[in-house]
Amino acid sequence: MPKKTLLVLFLLLIFFSNAFADSPIYSVSVKAEFKKVYQQVYKSLENNRLFVVLEPNIGSNLSDFAKRWGNNYNRNNLDNFKSMVFCNAWYANEISNKDVRMTAMCPMHISLTHSDSVTSVHFVRPDYIAKSSKAESVAKDLTQLVIKAITEGINASKE
Numbered sequence: 001m002p003k004k005t006l007l008v009l010f011l012l013l014i015f016f017s018n019a020f021a022d023s024p025i026y027s028v029s030v031k032a033e034f035k036k037v038y039q040q041v042y043k044s045l046e047n048n049r050l051f052v053v054l055e056p057n058i059g060s061n062l063s064d065f066a067k068r069w070g071n072n073y074n075r076n077n078l079d080n081f082k083s084m085v086f087c088n089a090w091y092a093n094e095i096s097n098k099d100v101r102m103t104a105m106c107p108m109h110i111s112l113t114h115s116d117s118v119t120s121v122h123f124v125r126p127d128y129i130a131k132s133s134k135a136e137s138v139a140k141d142l143t144q145l146v147i148k149a150i151t152e153g154i155n156a157s158k159e
Contacts, residue, residue, distance in 0.1 A: 024128040026147055028121050032157050034080040034114035041112065041121060041153030045086050048149040053107060054085035080114035091142045095126075098135035105129055105139075108146065119157075121150050 030037060042052055059081035066073045087107035095102045111122045123146060130139035 024125055026123045026125050028150060028154060029118050030154050030157065031117055032119050034119045037119040037157040038082060038112055040156040041150060042084060044149045044153035044156065045084065048145055050086045050088050050146060050149055052084045052086045056083045058083055076115060078113050078115050083109050083111045085109045091138065094138045095135045098138055099133045102130050102133055102135040123150065
């Protein structure tokens with residue numbers, strides 16, 4: 001795909017993600033294999049200096065309760081459900097300098113789910129949490145960086 005096309009798509013994504021900034025959760029889905037999306041998003045987070053420090057396999061943990069929960073287990077039929085916990089020390093420092101309460105967002109995380117051949121990435125938006133805080137501007141920058149990393153990972157998984 002030409003670079004100009006990628007740039008236009010990226011700018012549209014930023015526009016639409018800002019248009020939906022009233023939602024505390026940023027979600028994006030792609031019809032793609034879970035493992036490939038997971039690997040590419042991981043790589044993109046790291047390339048954007050958002051370092052993954054933990055990778056909980058939530059789906060595996062939940063499957064231990066399948067028998068106990070019966071019909072209430074996995075009603076959305078998720079084939080996969082994993083998270084990535086990540087941090088950027090510079091942003092953590094800046095947020096703590098502006099509003100120590102906002103350190104509740106550190107470290108951040110995304111969740112990836114997969115069902116019916118669709119992989120989705122879900123992210124709690126720091127800019128939403130930090131509204132009216134002294135850390136709001138830093139949280140906006142951080143939100144844009146994470147969404148950029150997710151977008152790059154999603155795009156790389158399509159190649």
